[in-house]
Amino acid sequence: MELQQPGQQSYVWLITTNRETLVNLIRNTECLLENLVDHGYCSTEESEIIQKYSTTADKVRQIIDLVQCKGEEAAEFFIHILNKVPEAYYDLNSWLTKINFQPSEQIKNLQVTNNDPVTLYSKKLKQELCCDSKFVKSYSQREEMKLQETYVNSTMELVNDKNETMGQINDLSSFFDDTGVINEEGGTIFIYGDAGMGKTLLIQKMQNMWAKGESYSDIKFFFSFSCRRFVIFSANTQLTLKDLLFRYNCHPDNDPEEVFHYILRFPETVMFTFDGFDEMHSNFDLNNVPEVSLPTDTAHPAALFMHLLSGKLLKGSRKVLTARTGCQVPRKCVRKRIMLRGFGTENLKEYTNLFFREPSVQMRVLNHLEANHNISSLCSIPLFCWIIFKCYEHFHCINESHTFSSSSVTLTDIFLLIIEVYLNSSNSGTTRSQVDTYKKDRETLQLIGKLAYSGMDNSAFVFDYDTITSLNISEQYLKLGFLRTVKNYDGCGGNSSFEFFHVTLQSFFTALFLVIDREADTTELLKYFGHCAQSPQQEFQLNLMMCFCAKNHNQIDPFSNIDHLQFINLFLCGLLSKPKQVLLEHLVPPSVLKVKRKALKQQLFRSVKFHLKHLPRSPYLEYNRVHALTHFIWMARCVCETQCEKVGKKVAKGICADYIQLSFCGASSSDCGAISFLLNLYQKEIALELDNNNINDYGVKELIPCFRKLTVVRLSVNQVTDEGVKVLAEELTKYRIIKFLGLYKNLITDFGAKYVAQIIRECPLLHHVMMWGNRIGDEGAQAFAETIRNHPCLEVLSLACNGITSVGGRCIADALQHNTSIKTLWLTENNITDEATESFAEMLKVNKTLKNLWLNNNHITNMGANIMAEALDHNTVLEDLSLHKNPLTLDEKEPFHMTSRIRT
Numbered sequence: 018m019e020l021q022q023p024g025q026q027s028y029v030w031l032i033t034t035n036r037e038t039l040v041n042l043i044r045n046t047e048c049l050l051e052n053l054v055d056h057g058y059c060s061t062e063e064s065e066i067i068q069k070y071s072t073t074a075d076k077v078r079q080i081i082d083l084v085q086c087k088g089e090e091a092a093e094f095f096i097h098i099l100n101k102v103p104e105a106y107y108d109l110n111s112w113l114t115k116i117n118f119q120p121s122e123q124i125k126n127l128q129v130t131n132n133d134p135v136t137l138y139s140k141k142l143k144q145e146l147c148c149d150s151k152f153v154k155s156y157s158q159r160e161e162m163k164l165q166e167t168y169v170n171s172t173m174e175l176v177n178d179k180n181e182t183m184g185q186i187n188d189l190s191s192f193f194d195d196t197g198v199i200n201e202e203g204g205t206i207f208i209y210g211d212a213g214m215g216k217t218l219l220i221q222k223m224q225n226m227w228a229k230g231e232s233y234s235d236i237k238f239f240f241s242f243s244c245r246r247f248v249i250f251s252a253n254t255q256l257t258l259k260d261l262l263f264r265y266n267c268h269p270d271n272d273p274e275e276v277f278h279y280i281l282r283f284p285e286t287v288m289f290t291f292d293g294f295d296e297m298h299s300n301f302d303l304n305n306v307p308e309v310s311l312p313t314d315t316a317h318p319a320a321l322f323m324h325l326l327s328g329k330l331l332k333g334s335r336k337v338l339t340a341r342t343g344c345q346v347p348r349k350c351v352r353k354r355i356m357l358r359g360f361g362t363e364n365l366k367e368y369t370n371l372f373f374r375e376p377s378v379q380m381r382v383l384n385h386l387e388a389n390h391n392i393s394s395l396c397s398i399p400l401f402c403w404i405i406f407k408c409y410e411h412f413h414c415i416n417e418s419h420t421f422s423s424s425s426v427t428l429t430d431i432f433l434l435i436i437e438v439y440l441n442s443s444n445s446g447t448t449r450s451q452v453d454t455y456k457k458d459r460e461t462l463q464l465i466g467k468l469a470y471s472g473m474d475n476s477a478f479v480f481d482y483d484t485i486t487s488l489n490i491s492e493q494y495l496k497l498g499f500l501r502t503v504k505n506y507d508g509c510g511g512n513s514s515f516e517f518f519h520v521t522l523q524s525f526f527t528a529l530f531l532v533i534d535r536e537a538d539t540t541e542l543l544k545y546f547g548h549c550a551q552s553p554q555q556e557f558q559l560n561l562m563m564c565f566c567a568k569n570h571n572q573i574d575p576f577s578n579i580d581h582l583q584f585i586n587l588f589l590c591g592l593l594s595k596p597k598q599v600l601l602e603h604l605v606p607p608s609v610l611k612v613k614r615k616a617l618k619q620q621l622f623r624s625v626k627f628h629l630k631h632l633p634r635s636p637y638l639e640y641n642r643v644h645a646l647t648h649f650i651w652m653a654r655c656v657c658e659t660q661c662e663k664v665g666k667k668v669a670k671g672i673c674a675d676y677i678q679l680s681f682c683g684a685s686s687s688d689c690g691a692i693s694f695l696l697n698l699y700q701k702e703i704a705l706e707l708d709n710n711n712i713n714d715y716g717v718k719e720l721i722p723c724f725r726k727l728t729v730v731r732l733s734v735n736q737v738t739d740e741g742v743k744v745l746a747e748e749l750t751k752y753r754i755i756k757f758l759g760l761y762k763n764l765i766t767d768f769g770a771k772y773v774a775q776i777i778r779e780c781p782l783l784h785h786v787m788m789w790g791n792r793i794g795d796e797g798a799q800a801f802a803e804t805i806r807n808h809p810c811l812e813v814l815s816l817a818c819n820g821i822t823s824v825g826g827r828c829i830a831d832a833l834q835h836n837t838s839i840k841t842l843w844l845t846e847n848n849i850t851d852e853a854t855e856s857f858a859e860m861l862k863v864n865k866t867l868k869n870l871w872l873n874n875n876h877i878t879n880m881g882a883n884i885m886a887e888a889l890d891h892n893t894v895l896e897d898l899s900l901h902k903n904p905l906t907l908d909e910k911e912p913f914h915m916t917s918r919i920r921t
């Protein structure tokens with residue numbers, strides 16, 4: 018673009034000499050005319066005449082002629098408009114920069130109206146999203162709940178592609194910054210978590226923050242898609258990108274072409290959210306996505322989606338994709354991985370205080386949660402927390418003194434309760450017993466159950482109006498609140514579609530239907546066990562294949578997630594359990610119930626036996642180790658849901674090992690209840706490895722019943738805080754059988770370190786303690802020092818990656834002068850300087866057991882290294898003094914190089 022340079026500051030001259038450029042690059046004449054008319058530089062008649070010209074270029078020529086005639090002020094205001102509405106005149110950006118336009122004070126004070134289609138569309142999107150995101154959609158339509166009054170941040174963690182944690186994030190605005198990037202090429206922020214962890218609500222919160230101007234201010238367009246909705250498209254649907262954006266979100270009122278042109282030109286101003294990749298069940302083969310060479314080409318919506326995700330379309334746009342844990346996404350696309358871990362103690366407190374307004378009720382609820390681990394661990398999953406609170410609120414309204422049950426509460430219990438609450442609320446608050454409510458509304462439950470069941474086989478979570486009416490589900494039933502309307506995506510304003518307020522509710526209704534429907538025989542009842550029957554080998558192979566395939570960006574099968582089917586089995590176990598018999602007998606004849614119960618029990622045993630038989634087993638140290646995966650957790654959940662000790666005992670017997678490895682199984686805190694239920698019934702002592710799960714302090718509390726059996730407790734990378742460690746100390750010191758304690762990469766501070774020290778002091782068999790990657794400082798180090806002084810058998814202590822300085826280092830070194838058991842001490846990555854090396858040297862002169870002392874990544878210089886090296890002359894036991902990554906200079910003459918036992 019050849020631009021004419023102005024010779025003097027005459028705006029008329031500028032316009033005249035750059036006429037050609039302006040005619041070529043101005044595409045929006047309405048904005049110019051409206052502002053010129055508003056401020057009297059052009060009359061309405063003149064504007065109308067100009068608008069009659071057929072081409073934009075002619076209109077621009079006329080406008081230029083007009084402002085030239087009107088003189089300097091009009092010409093200056095004309096350029097001021099171009100400058101003030103960059104969305105419309107972005108092609109003139111470099112011209113405006115070159116002329117270094119500086120309007121006079123008089124012109125600056127004139128208000129410029131921005132009626133450009135891009136800005137108007139952005140405003141429209143904001144308004145629409147503001148309305149859409151204001152209320153939480155999970156709640157029944159009768160009683161909407163404002164997002165602002167219910168959303169609290171849950172625990173979010175950055176995770177690398179080996180599933181290792183990279184630290185927490187607390188702010189949704191930081192999703193797009195540079196922290197935690199695992200792949201610079203990727204453009205998608207991938208957020209994952211279990212069912213009900215709050216992925217959808219988090220997306221809603223992002224929409225709301227953008228729409229209210231609280232965040233993402235550089236984004237002009239925010240397009241939200243639920244992957245579930247892609248099911249609606251038939252295999253031969255063909256759409257252009259423009260259609261996908263405008264028809265399935267809101268439509269621009271003015272000049273859609275221009276808006277789309279802007280989107281293509283500035284993709285970095287666009288944000289997409291795609292919620293629920295695991296639900297993107299489609300007839301369309303995602304592994305054979307046809308290429309789209311131009312953004313104007315048509316393709317299947319799922320293909321457009323995949324191209325958006327991979328950056329082939331709108332490269333540079335921001336994308337957020339959510340899915341259930343375990344769902345594979347093409348690695349190449351992923352920029353960051355964020356795992357939702359649900360509510361920790363503080364989040365739960367915040368949520369309680371938001372949910373219950375009355376301070377006295379808040380206190381009471383918090384006290385109940387404190388007293389009942391079973392309920393608080395269920396509450397760590399936000400969906401279940403909401404259901405529990407909702408039930409509490411309802412029963413509390415009826416009876417002020419209502420409390421949470423003090424006995425064990427299962428997931429089936431809380432779903433039975435929420436249904437009761439919904440049914441009762443529709444009866445204008447009449448209070449009936451649970452049995453009466455279910456008895457009276459049996460038919461309703463059966464019909465809704467049938468609908469739920471009808472969708473399960475082919476993963477249909479959205480029901481069109483025809484399906485609803487064909488099953489005789491009337492308006493009245495729809496209003497109960499179990500189903501909510503789905504925004505119409507065909508853009509034609511047809512009849513609404515519906516979905517359950519959460520897919521776990523659909524699973525519950527399916528199970529309820531299979532139990533209460535007399536026609537449903539035992540084959541139907543048990544069919545989902547068949548779907549979920551996966552041998553551990555298959556699960557291993559699948560995991561391997563997923564890793565391998567994800568690496569090659571091939572063969573993605575997001576539909577392999579069958580949690581919704583697993584939930585059906587779980588609820589069947591709950592509904593057909595003995596404690597529920599009293600209620601169920603009012604809905605099904607006892608004889609039918611008996612047959613179903615028997616069949617389920619037999620099936621459960623068969624599945625469990627098959628699963629346990631095929632679990633991989635291998636010797637590990639002195640143990641006979643069994644390696645369990647996610648399916649084992651589902652099995653434990655089902656068994657626990659039966660609440661039957663006899664079943665539990667039989668299953669526990671099948672474990673047949675003295676070490677159970679359950680790392681990376683996606684176990685949550687409430688799963689610890691199920692694990693504990695089984696292990697408590699195990700005949701012998703056993704080692705439990707639960708590293709890299711999501712159990713936090715609630716999970717530790719859930720394990721209380723089984724600590725008496727545990728010789729190894731490995732709870733590393735699990736968000737355990739001092740509170741959890743306190744529980745460990747109370748429990749482990751009762752039984753004193755613990756040999757190995759693994760708590761690395763948790764949130765333990767000096768306070769918690771004192772409890773760990775207590776465990777070391779009081780448990781004489783303990784030989785391994787892994788505490789690296791916590792928040793322990795000198796006070797904690799001091800506590801360890803006091804306790805290791807005379808410990809009889811502690812062999813390995815890792816305190817690496819903490820905040821220990823020379824003060825703590827000296828205490829530990831002094832204590833080691835007296836210790837005769839420790840062979841390995843890790844103090845890597847702390848803040849230890851030369852000040853502590855004297856103490857280490859003294860210790861090395863007298864210690865007769867320490868073989869490995871790791872002080873890598875501290876602040877030790879040649880001086881400190883030499884002090885320790887000299888001490889080694891008196892020490893024959895130490896094999897490895899490791900000093901990598903310290904500020905040492907490599908000088909041949911320095912004596913510490915003379916000993917091969919020092920590694921630098």
Ligand SMILES: Nc1ncnc2c1ncn2[C@@H]1O[C@H](COP(=O)(O)OP(=O)(O)OP(=O)(O)O)[C@@H](O)[C@H]1O
Nearest residue numbers: 155167168169212213214215216217218399400403
């Ligand atoms: N951060 C949060 N603050 C308050 N409530 C929450 C939060 N996250 C989730 N909830 C509650 O849990 C319910 C379920 O959450 P959501 O639908 O977002 O889960 P999800 O992870 O998308 O589940 P799924 O994988 O099954 O689709 C919400 O409707 C809300 O009641």
